[in-house]
Amino acid sequence: MGLLSKKDSILLTDPLADNNPITIQVLGICSALAITAELKASIVMSISVLFVLGLGNVVISLMRNIIPSKIRIIVQLIVVATLVIIVDLVLKAFAYELSKTLSVFVGLIITNCIIMGRFEAFALANGPWRSFLDGIGNAVGYGVILIAVGFFRELLGSGTLLGFKVLGDPIEKTGLYALGYENNGFMLLSPMALIVVGIIIWIQRSRNTALIEEN
Amino acid sequence: MEHIELFFKSIFIDNMVFATFLGMCSYLAVSKKVATAVGLGAAVIFVLAVTVPLNWLLDQYLLQPGALSWLGAEYASFDLSFLSFIMFIATIATMVQLVEIIVEKFSPSLYNSLGIFLPLIAVNCAILGGSLFMQSREIPTLGLALTYGVGSGIGWFLAILAIAAIREKIRYSSVPPALRGLGITFIITGLMAIGFMSFGGMLTGGDEEEKPAVETEATIEKVDKEKVKEELASNTKTIE
Numbered sequence: 001m002g003l004l005s006k007k008d009s010i011l012l013t014d015p016l017a018d019n020n021p022i023t024i025q026v027l028g029i030c031s032a033l034a035i036t037a038e039l040k041a042s043i044v045m046s047i048s049v050l051f052v053l054g055l056g057n058v059v060i061s062l063m064r065n066i067i068p069s070k071i072r073i074i075v076q077l078i079v080v081a082t083l084v085i086i087v088d089l090v091l092k093a094f095a096y097e098l099s100k101t102l103s104v105f106v107g108l109i110i111t112n113c114i115i116m117g118r119f120e121a122f123a124l125a126n127g128p129w130r131s132f133l134d135g136i137g138n139a140v141g142y143g144v145i146l147i148a149v150g151f152f153r154e155l156l157g158s159g160t161l162l163g164f165k166v167l168g169d170p171i172e173k174t175g176l177y178a179l180g181y182e183n184n185g186f187m188l189l190s191p192m193a194l195i196v197v198g199i200i201i202w203i204q205r206s207r208n209t210a211l212i213e214e215n
Numbered sequence: 216m217e218h219i220e221l222f223f224k225s226i227f228i229d230n231m232v233f234a235t236f237l238g239m240c241s242y243l244a245v246s247k248k249v250a251t252a253v254g255l256g257a258a259v260i261f262v263l264a265v266t267v268p269l270n271w272l273l274d275q276y277l278l279q280p281g282a283l284s285w286l287g288a289e290y291a292s293f294d295l296s297f298l299s300f301i302m303f304i305a306t307i308a309t310m311v312q313l314v315e316i317i318v319e320k321f322s323p324s325l326y327n328s329l330g331i332f333l334p335l336i337a338v339n340c341a342i343l344g345g346s347l348f349m350q351s352r353e354i355p356t357l358g359l360a361l362t363y364g365v366g367s368g369i370g371w372f373l374a375i376l377a378i379a380a381i382r383e384k385i386r387y388s389s390v391p392p393a394l395r396g397l398g399i400t401f402i403i404t405g406l407m408a409i410g411f412m413s414f415g416g417m418l419t420g421g422d423e424e425e426k427p428a429v430e431t432e433a434t435i436e437k438v439d440k441e442k443v444k445e446e447l448a449s450n451t452k453t454i455e
Contacts, residue, residue, distance in 0.1 A: 026397060029239040030340040073337060074308050081301045089297065104347040107300050111340040113240040190234060191408035198394075198401030205393035212392050 011133045015141035017208075021114045022145045023201045024211065028114035032146050033193040035105050039162050042150030044091070044098055046143030048106065050136065052083045053115050057135030060123040067124075076119045077110065084109045114142055149196050157187030218362045221354075225366030227414040231341045232374035233407060235348075238341030242375050243400055245329070252379035253372075254325045255336075258314055260368030262336055263345050266310050267364030268357055270303050270346040278302060303346045304337075311337040341371050378404060 021027045028049075035041045059079050060067075067075050088106045091099035099106065109115070118138055123131040154160060159167040159177075168175015170183055186192055205211045231237045238259070245255045276282055278299050283290035315333050319326045326333065336342060345367050354360050381403055390399050 023397070026243050027240055029243065030236050030344075033236040033239065073334060074305070077304050077308055077337070078301065081304050085297060085300055088300070104344060104351055107347050108237070108340045108344055110300055110304055111338040111343045113335070113338055116335075116338045189412070190236065191405045191412070193236070194401050194405035194408060198398050198405065201398040201401060202391075202394045205398065209393070212395060 008130065008133055011130060012137040015134075015137040016144060017141075017204070018211070020141045020145065020204075021117070021138050022142055022197070023204055025114075025117065027117045028112045028142055029197075031105050031108055031112055032142070032149065033190070033197065035102055036146060036149040036193055037153050037157065037188050038101070039147065039150040039154045041098065041101055042146040043143075044095070045102065045105070046139070046146050048087045048091075048109060049112065049114070049142055050139040051087060052080060052109055053118060053135040053139040054132055055135075056080055056083055056115060057118055057123045057131040058128045060119045061126060061128045061131035064124050072124070073116075076116060080110050080115055114138055145197070145200065148200060149193060152196055153187045153192065156184050157192075158185075159183050218359065221359055222362050222366040223417065225363050226370040226373065227411065227417060229348075229367070230370040230374060230411055230414075231344065231367050232371060232404070233411040235344065237344040238339045238371055241335060241339050242371075242378065242404075243397065246375050246379040246382055246400070249376065249379045249383060251328045252375045254322075254329055255333075256368075256372030256375050258318065258329070258333065258336060259339065259341060259371050260365065262307070262310055262314055262342055263364040263368035263371075264361065265364075266303075266307050266342060267345050267349050267367075268360045269306050269310075271349055271354065271357055271360035273302050273306065274299065274350050299347075299350060303343060307342050307346070308337045311342075341367070374407075377407065 015021055019025065022029060022032055031045060031049075035045050056079055060076060063075070084107065087109070088099070091102070091106060118135060122134045126134070151161070154162075155166070159165060159170060165175075167181065168177045170177050187196075229235065232239065232242055241255060246252050274282070276285065278295045280294040280296060281291050283293045283295070311334065314336070315326075318329070318333065345364055348367075349360055349363055354363055378400065382400065385399065385403075394402075
């Protein structure tokens, strides 16, 4: 930890659990729910957000002294939109099928509230290096939830992980299916994403009772 | 008829909150009281009803491949669609600023109760999502774009109204402590989404012949791979 002071490493690790952007700050939920039916899509989405948030935080932090506060939202939106266009074009060029699965949700990274939230709350008041760490920390915290939800939905919904059959073959009845296990197709439908996130929140708050809210 | 069909489809079947999970952040954060939920819902309807047709015009006459042909034949091969994110978000940010000014002028109490969430409509994914879905579903006319905007706005309004009413009542029930607040809201929303899935049969009358009612993201993008390749090829030619 020579590179990071104690304060810096808190910036990096706090958003992973106790200040998680999705389960505690309630930000960036739309995309977290919509694209998690497959693990692969969740991973790509997490990486895209990592790129946009890490770089965007640095850019905003570098410009923080010259942005007039009245038009800062538009400036922030332009910075995010530019970065998202880069991500979108890269995905279209190298992973066309995947970019079709993600459809409009790549564009919706622009309106992902985690990004605006971090710009407003952190990058406008801190230096570039710490903003970078904060961006990475929050993006990873977001990614952790996304990947967890994607993992359970794909595993229970279609018995695969990243497209590999891990529970055996449902048609030839091998592996777990020989014992009578059936895929729960319901996990692939959208409402289950909400319920899975609800359960993650439940588990997290039972482990750390300080996070419990009032009704 | 087309209008009525699209209207009900965008309210119930493709409901912004329950089918595509757009605008969840403000949906979760502003749904503690019915009064504020109604205010935000109305603002969302208005902004969607204005920005979707505006962005439709932008898309049709500026951004689509070949949209610039009204300028002259030499512009017909231009494809500015990579600019759509920036153009759409600029329109939306401007309109939200306008709504903010209007609400502050005519209803200061609503303005205060919405607080930070009014400017945040600009980053409400339901608004940008409305425009992006309008683009990717290739809605053909301006009138239909307006219908789609109003319809999805009303769908969002209904969703936030319903959850706010439920959350007001749930205060009197005994929820497991760790599930209070956010957790139970998620789970209720999930159950409501299951309920809304049953609207899927509304337009088909339960027939299996039509395509499945709840459109998933994968089916939305109809862009033909070949077509895109051709476009790319023609683009590079113009640059050369």
